[in-house]
Amino acid sequence: MAEIKESFFSAEGLEKRLNGKKFWKVMMTEYWIPKDINFLWAMGVVLATTFAILIVSGIFLLMYYKPDTALAFDSVNYTIMQEVAYGWLFRHMHGVAASVVFLIIYIHMFTGIYYGSYKKGREMIWLSGMLLFVTFSAEGFSGYMLPWGQMSYWAAAVITNLFAGGSLEAWGLVEWIRGGFAVNDATLTRFFMLHVFLLPLVIIKLIVVHFYTLRIPHVNNQNSEDIDYDAEAEKYLAGNKKESKVIPFWPVFLSKDFAVLGLFLIFYFYLVFFNYNFAMDPVNFDPANPMKTPAHIYPEWYFLWSYETLRGPFFDMFGMKAGDIGLIIFGLAQVIFVVFPFLDRDPDILPAHKRPKFFIWFWIMIVDLLVLSVYGKLPPTGANAWVGFYATALFLLLWASLPFITKSDAKARGAL
Amino acid sequence: MSNNTNRRDFLGMSFAAVAAVGGAAALVGMKQAWDPLPSVLAAGFTTIDLANSDLVPGKPQTFTWRGKPIFVLLKNKEMEQFDGDLVIGDNRYTVTVGLCTHLGCIPAWKGDKWKCACHGGEFNSNGQQIFGPPPKPFVIPPFSVNGTVLTLGEDGPESKAMMTARA
Numbered sequence: 001m002a003e004i005k006e007s008f009f010s011a012e013g014l015e016k017r018l019n020g021k022k023f024w025k026v027m028m029t030e031y032w033i034p035k036d037i038n039f040l041w042a043m044g045v046v047l048a049t050t051f052a053i054l055i056v057s058g059i060f061l062l063m064y065y066k067p068d069t070a071l072a073f074d075s076v077n078y079t080i081m082q083e084v085a086y087g088w089l090f091r092h093m094h095g096v097a098a099s100v101v102f103l104i105i106y107i108h109m110f111t112g113i114y115y116g117s118y119k120k121g122r123e124m125i126w127l128s129g130m131l132l133f134v135t136f137s138a139e140g141f142s143g144y145m146l147p148w149g150q151m152s153y154w155a156a157a158v159i160t161n162l163f164a165g166g167s168l169e170a171w172g173l174v175e176w177i178r179g180g181f182a183v184n185d186a187t188l189t190r191f192f193m194l195h196v197f198l199l200p201l202v203i204i205k206l207i208v209v210h211f212y213t214l215r216i217p218h219v220n221n222q223n224s225e226d227i228d229y230d231a232e233a234e235k236y237l238a239g240n241k242k243e244s245k246v247i248p249f250w251p252v253f254l255s256k257d258f259a260v261l262g263l264f265l266i267f268y269f270y271l272v273f274f275n276y277n278f279a280m281d282p283v284n285f286d287p288a289n290p291m292k293t294p295a296h297i298y299p300e301w302y303f304l305w306s307y308e309t310l311r312g313p314f315f316d317m318f319g320m321k322a323g324d325i326g327l328i329i330f331g332l333a334q335v336i337f338v339v340f341p342f343l344d345r346d347p348d349i350l351p352a353h354k355r356p357k358f359f360i361w362f363w364i365m366i367v368d369l370l371v372l373s374v375y376g377k378l379p380p381t382g383a384n385a386w387v388g389f390y391a392t393a394l395f396l397l398l399w400a401s402l403p404f405i406t407k408s409d410a411k412a413r414g415a416l
Numbered sequence: 417m418s419n420n421t422n423r424r425d426f427l428g429m430s431f432a433a434v435a436a437v438g439g440a441a442a443l444v445g446m447k448q449a450w451d452p453l454p455s456v457l458a459a460g461f462t463t464i465d466l467a468n469s470d471l472v473p474g475k476p477q478t479f480t481w482r483g484k485p486i487f488v489l490l491k492n493k494e495m496e497q498f499d500g501d502l503v504i505g506d507n508r509y510t511v512t513v514g515l516c517t518h519l520g521c522i523p524a525w526k527g528d529k530w531k532c533a534c535h536g537g538e539f540n541s542n543g544q545q546i547f548g549p550p551p552k553p554f555v556i557p558p559f560s561v562n563g564t565v566l567t568l569g570e571d572g573p574e575s576k577a578m579m580t581a582r583a
Contacts, residue, residue: 161520178452322551380536
């Protein structure tokens with residue numbers, strides 16, 4: 001170690017010890033972002049900010065929340081909502097942010113899919129992002145249990161019961177997860193632990209990994225151009241800012257991000273103050289009652305599409321029980337997006353509008369997910385059940401056709 | 417030189433072996449910390465006296481066992497006689513865990529069958545699935561019979577017979 005002679009109590013001495021200027025350069029002023037991007041590239045910073053809002057509002061809720069089946073409901077609906085100064089605000093901020101974060105995650109995800117930002121060197125970004133999606137889903141599910149209302153209880157009962165499906169029952173897996181024969185006090189306390197400690201810890205680590213995996217291949221751009229970052233950075237640093245195809249993360253890229261972030265926060269706080277009800281299901285304002293199922297159980301909007309694939313197949317097929325088929329498709333739906341980079345057989349990185357068949361695939365997939373989401377909320381009776389069935393079948397068909405469609409695009413372009 | 421290397425290898429492998437055993441033991445301990453507590457297991461027995469339960473023929477009554485609803489239906493004359501009924505004297509009963517075998521919602525009695533509001537599954541008066549996604553009949557809880565008293569949570573020949581008839 002080189003000995004540092006400058007005093008610890010001087011700016012120069014601190015800089016010598018921490019090398020902050022170099023760090024700032026690497027992370028901020030010489031982290032290069034392409035110019036050819038649009039507002040969709042701001043979703044990462046929007047997500048990071050929403051996560052920060054969730055942590056801060058969560059900390060304030062944590063100070064009055066009681067993870068005990070006898071106390072939880074009142075600690076939320078009486079103590080936090082009525083007694084704690086601005087407790088209602090923290091709860092609504094937390095609930096609305098938890099909902100909106102999934103909207104942004106979906107936009108972020110489908111931006112990546114549209115522009116091909118998951119392949120040819122960017123696979124690790126995609127995989128770490130999908131891990132984040134799965135962890136966020138677990139975080140959302142565990143948090144939904146905490147107010148201990150009817151929807152909290154029954155969502156917990158239905159989802160933990162998935163682990164009793166088929167031959168799993170013999171292993172006692174569901175009792176182990178619940179710590180009892182039914183969803184009970186032990187279940188609430190352990191999911192509380194997961195929600196406020198373990199899962200946020202995992203999410204924070206995964207966010208660091210996600211940023212790191214992005215650093216080497218850099219973010220994609222609107223035309224998927226392969227940019228020589230060293231050459232373009234040199235131009236920029238030499239003062240040739242107009243010709244250079246890149247801008248530094250800070251202050252140039254972030255200043256634009258903050259504009260998008262500003263618009264997002266206006267939308268977010270509009271929801272928090274004037275339209276928070278969509279994130280506060282009325283059924284969940286009845287205390288949990290293990291002896292009474294609500295007339296109709298449905299998850300939050302962001303889980304509806306995969307929930308609908310669970311109940312889409314409502315009759316026995318291929319010698320299998322309807323419930324087992326649903327469970328298999330549901331399991332598949334949870335993980336199928338993870339393998340996206342490996343199902344895309346097109347060797348080129350291109351935006352969807354330059355891949356004619358994939359472009360159609362992309363929009364049919366979006367429409368199908370919307371249909372699944374809408375019908376996931378409706379009661380599964382009569383014609384609804386059939387719409388759910390066909391939408392689920394289409395979902396599977398789209399995935400099965402993805403390798404062929406991407407290959408055929410590449411052939412038509414002469415790339416294969 | 418080679419002596420040295422072997423000693424390093426030995427140390428490395430010893431360390432790995434100790435760490436693996438310790439890690440596995442820790443995992444077993446952590447797994448057990450999540451098991452249902454002894455008090456939870458001990459509270460897993462419930463008695464129901466069928467003679468003093470004011471059962472109305474053709475209308476199931478719901479009891480609680482291990483935090484789960486238990487449906488007890490005293491069958492009326494119109495209902496199908498089934499090998500899997502619990503027969504005590506002249507009375508025929510259906511005794512089941514009142515959770516839909518699809519995803520665990522509590523179905524409601526609608527005249528002559530149970531109907532689940534969650535995903536539309538239906539069960540007849542024997543507790544057998546007749547429509548929708550439920551993959552199997554209602555689960556039969558383990559119970560023993562002493563006169564007209566059922567002890568839920570205790571294995572008995574009667575509950576075994578009911579399970580076999582539905583398997």
